[in-house]
Amino acid sequence: MNELAVYAVSCENSRGRELDEELPSGRSEFQRDRDRIIHSAAFRRLEYKTQVFVNHEGDLFRTRLTHSLEVAQIGRSIARNLGLNEDLVEAITLAHDLGHTPFGHAGQDALNECMREYGGFEHNLQSLRVVDVLEERYAAFDGLNLCYETREGILKHVSRKNAQKLGAVGERFLQRRRPSLEAQLANFADEIAYNNHDVDDGLRSGLITLGQLEGVAIFSHHLEQVKEKHPALPERRMVYETLRGMINTLVTDLIQQSTCNIKEAKVDSLATVHMAPPLIGFSQQIKKQQQELKKFLLDNLYRHFRVVRMSSKAHHTIEKLFTAFSSETKLLPTQYQKKFDQEGHQAIADYIAGMTDRYAIKEYQRLFAIVEN
Ligand code: MG
Numbered sequence: 001m002n003e004l005a006v007y008a009v010s011c012e013n014s015r016g017r018e019l020d021e022e023l024p025s026g027r028s029e030f031q032r033d034r035d036r037i038i039h040s041a042a043f044r045r046l047e048y049k050t051q052v053f054v055n056h057e058g059d060l061f062r063t064r065l066t067h068s069l070e071v072a073q074i075g076r077s078i079a080r081n082l083g084l085n086e087d088l089v090e091a092i093t094l095a096h097d098l099g100h101t102p103f104g105h106a107g108q109d110a111l112n113e114c115m116r117e118y119g120g121f122e123h124n125l126q127s128l129r130v131v132d133v134l135e136e137r138y139a140a141f142d143g144l145n146l147c148y149e150t151r152e153g154i155l156k157h158v159s160r161k162n163a164q165k166l167g168a169v170g171e172r173f174l175q176r177r178r179p180s181l182e183a184q185l186a187n188f189a190d191e192i193a194y195n196n197h198d199v200d201d202g203l204r205s206g207l208i209t210l211g212q213l214e215g216v217a218i219f220s221h222h223l224e225q226v227k228e229k230h231p232a233l234p235e236r237r238m239v240y241e242t243l244r245g246m247i248n249t250l251v252t253d254l255i256q257q258s259t260c261n262i263k264e265a266k267v268d269s270l271a272t273v274h275m276a277p278p279l280i281g282f283s284q285q286i287k288k289q290q291q292e293l294k295k296f297l298l299d300n301l302y303r304h305f306r307v308v309r310m311s312s313k314a315h316h317t318i319e320k321l322f323t324a325f326s327s328e329t330k331l332l333p334t335q336y337q338k339k340f341d342q343e344g345h346q347a348i349a350d351y352i353a354g355m356t357d358r359y360a361i362k363e364y365q366r367l368f369a370i371v372e373n
Contacts, residue, residue, distance in 0.1 A: 099123045105311075210223075
């Protein structure tokens with residue numbers, strides 16, 4: 001464990017767990033949170049959930065699981081350099097996507113539309129619901145009974161309406177207070193990871209080309225550097241070296257800029273972090289370059305017709321499943337029928353959100369295809 005800065009979250013200043021437990025031996029409270037997340041069923045399901053490309057499209061594309069591991073790696077590096085709590089960052093980053101539906105954002109949008117009359121569906125809130133309620137592993141409680149700070153970091157966004165129902169962890173959205181620096185940095189680690197791996201996956205899929213990316217400042221700058229140093233490098237390695245340079249630049253810039261922000265704001269405790277403006281961030285120049293890259297990915301990858309076609313099928317699948325279950329709840333597995341009696345349509349959302357891509361595809365066939373299965 002690195003030496004913690006005065007503004008870091010520590011086991012001493014932690015607000016603790018909802019249910020008190022005996023202190024862990026041989027590991028910190030936040031290591032215990034991380035371990036509980038890794039042992040959860042929802043974490044294992046991330047392996048078969050879409051990041052951008054649906055799982056069956058290829059073996060080398062990122063899944064939610066490999067994405068989460070990359071976010072954790074980047075997050076830990078930054079935390080160590082800033083004197084922040086690495087174990088907490090690791091727990092938050094590994095859990096940050098636990099509530100995602102199958103088929104990525106298309107699945108989430110579809111489920112949100114289906115749930116409109118019943119309170120909507122927010123994947124951040126669902127991630128919290130997974131660790132607070134849905135995991136069934138422990139004798140003494142539902143969920144994972146994680147520390148307040150881990151839960152605070154998982155709940156990146158939430159609507160005001162839902163924040164009011166969440167108790168302590170929802171308060172900061174109503175009072176406009178900032179979360180810990182560990183939570184703030186987890187968001188940036190997420191952004192650094194997906195911008196870079198989506199470039200990699202986009203190139204591998206052939207949906208975007210190196211030629212197109214030469215028009216994007218941050219990519220072309222690093223590509224030129226690699227070409228100068230290694231003119232004869234095969235293209236695939238050239239891409240890896242370019243992305244390696246980009247990640248390094250982004251991580252370094254984030255550490256430098258955040259260090260300045262923390263100094264300028266004279267933050268000297270965790271309490272002052274909550275009252276200060278957001279302190280983790282890129283320099284203006286890198287922020288602009290990141291925005292350019294994001295826009296490029298939106299226009300050329302996320303809106304590529306092949307991605308849009310897959311998203312449209314995903315939307316259709318989720319919508320059909322939801323409609324079938326809500327018009328005949330006896331189609332639900334028995335335990336979800338019982339949950340429906342208690343919680344209504346939220347039980348259907350929980351069932352669908354928990355599915356992996358391939359489970360959702362199979363369930364669709366089981367409901368709508370008259371074939372042996
Ligand atoms: Mg993510």
